Each structure stands twice: as structure tokens, then as C-alpha cells.
Amino acid sequence: MTTVVPELQLLQILPYMFLCAAITAAWLPKMIWTGPFKILVPGHLLAIFAGVLALTVGLILPTAAAVLLILALLLWVTVKVSLPFPLRVFAGALALFVALMLAMHKVPGFHNILLLDKIRLTDDALPFTLYANFDKGMVAYLLLRMFCQRASSFKEFIVDGKRSAVPAIMTLTVLIALGLVTQFFRFHPKLPEATLLFMAVNLFFTCVAEEAFFRGLIQELIYRLGNKPVFGYLAILVSAILFGLAHLGGGIQYAALATVAGLGYAIVYHQSRRLEWAILTHAAFNLCHFVLFTYPRLV
Incomplete structure (x- = not known):
């Protein structure tokens, strides 16, 4: 298999580098950013640099930047402004809608870079395409920075990991078993040239974004409706x-497996109502799928 990666100029790559740095600053436990590892540039400045560079090189248009600002404003109003409960719910619902449109690439004005174009990782696999989705990455950053709950220290991160270990392992085990039983994929270990590229793009622009949206935003909003166990x-x-x-775009079987995956990630999130281990569980399964089994699925 030959990796099909276009020749990218540094100015095209820099916005993504700054965005990944901003996501990292917003996501990892605060304890990591102390002492010799203390980050010198605040995450919000890194995100602003990313946005300005993306505008400069044409990765995004001014209309797309305006939508990102609207999402940031809605999240700020939902979390920071003292509004009557119905208005806060309305602002949160609007934020959810805008975030969903961005994550699903329904907002015009984004020119995401194509990294892999219809490659076949194995002879029995469907073709695979990979984009670096700036819109989805910005959603990930904004939700992490302005709404989602994260561990406040490395100790808290480890405690959350101990709580999450059993549901995380069970989620991986069940998903692998279901994938094999339903013949969605078969055991096919490999180490493609694009593995490191996939790991980085999948972590920052898929796992962080999807967990921030489905767990950190949707699941958390429902929790906040009331304290009863039913919520x-x-x-x-x-x-x-x-x-x-x-x-659902991948078919009924794919959607069914994704629902089971979502259930597992949701239970992991439920252990602490903080996002780190749901992201790591999601990323761990995607990486296992990529290197150990047919990816993305059998023909």
C-alpha cells in the first residue's frame, strides 16, 4: 500500500499545528502543564493563531470564522452568563445545533485538507479517505475550553482512570467481538505507512471532537436537567x-456498532463526568481497529 499524501506547504500545516496545541492545552490535566512542562502560550491564543493563519492561507473563509465566533459566544452565554433557566437551555440548544453543523461539515467556507485519497489498506478492505477537518477540530477546542469538564490535576486524572478501567476494557472487548462476529472486519494485523498520521488526525479531529460533542455537551446537558437517577x-x-x-452514512451495520461504541464511551464518561478517559477509550479502539483488523471494513 502506498500512502497518498499531497505535498503540503508549511503555511497549510501551521494552522493545524497551532490547533492541535490548543486542543492539547485545553484537554490534558493541568498538572502536566506545571514545572518544566508549563505551557508558555495560553490555549486560547494558540486557537486564535490557528484561526488567523487558516484565514490567511484560505483554509477557512470569513463566513466560516463568523460561525465559529457564534459558537464561542453561545457556549460562553450558556456557561458564564446568569440567565433564567429557559434562556440558558435555549442558548445551549443553539450551541448544540451550531456545533453539530460544524462537526458534520454542513457549514460552508471550510477547505479541509485531503490527506489520504481512497487508499486500500488491505485487499479485502473498502477504500479509505482521510481529511484534516479544521471545522471539527475547532469544535473540539471550543467545547473543551468553554463547556466540557476535565480533570484538574494529574492525580484526579489517574483516579478517573481507575474508575473507568473496567468499562473501558469491556467496551473494547465487546466492540472487537461484535466486529468479528458480524464480519464487519477480520483479524488482519498491519502497520501501514500512514499509522502515525492516522493516530494524530484521528485523536485530535475525530475522537476529541466527537467525545466533546456527544459526551461533554449532549450527555452533560441532560445530566444538568435534574439530579434524579433517570436523567x-x-x-x-x-x-x-x-x-x-x-x-448512519456508513450503513445500518456501521451505525449499530457505533451505537454500541457510543454506549460504552458514555458509560466510561459516566464514571467521572470528565472527558479524558472517554476520549482515550475511543482513540484506543480506533487505533486497534486500524492496525489489527480490516480497516475501515470488509468489502
């Missing part, structure tokens, strides 16, 4: 079903 169960179920529906 907890409803939050898990709704986020899982919506996650599956978002994958």
Missing part, C-alpha cells in the same frame, strides 16, 4: 443513540 440513564442512552445515528 443519568437518559443521558447515557441518548448520547449513545445519537452517536450511532451520526454514523
